[in-house]
Amino acid sequence: MKRGELRWSSRDHGWEILIPSVAFRNSNSSFFGSKPFRLILPDLGGLYEKIEAYVDRHRSRLIGLAADPGTFFVIS
Numbered sequence: 817m818k819r820g821e822l823r824w825s826s827r828d829h830g831w832e833i834l835i836p837s838v839a840f841r842n843s844n845s846s847f848f849g850s851k852p853f854r855l856i857l858p859d860l861g862g863l864y865e866k867i868e869a870y871v872d873r874h875r876s877r878l879i880g881l882a883a884d885p886g887t888f889f890v891i892s
Contacts, residue, residue: 820853822888830856831867 820835833855837848844850857863
C-alpha cells in the first residue's frame with residue numbers, strides 16, 4: 817500500500833514512522849534504494865505521553881460507537 821504508518825517499535829523502544837518507498841514520487845532514487853523511509857520520533861516535549869493518552873483515553877471518545885479500524889488516524 818502507498819501509505820505510511822505510525823507504530824511502536826519494540827526494538828528501538830520508540831514511536832516509529834514507516835513509509836514504503838513506493839509512496840514517494842521518486843521511489844527509485846538512490847535516497848530510498850527501494851527501502852522504506854523509517855524514522856524513530858524523539859520524545860521531545862512529552863510526545864510519547866501525549867500519544868499514549870490519545871491511544872488509551874481520547875481515541876475511544878473520538879470514535880464513539882463506530883467500529884475501530886485499528887489505525888492511528890481515523891478518517892470519517
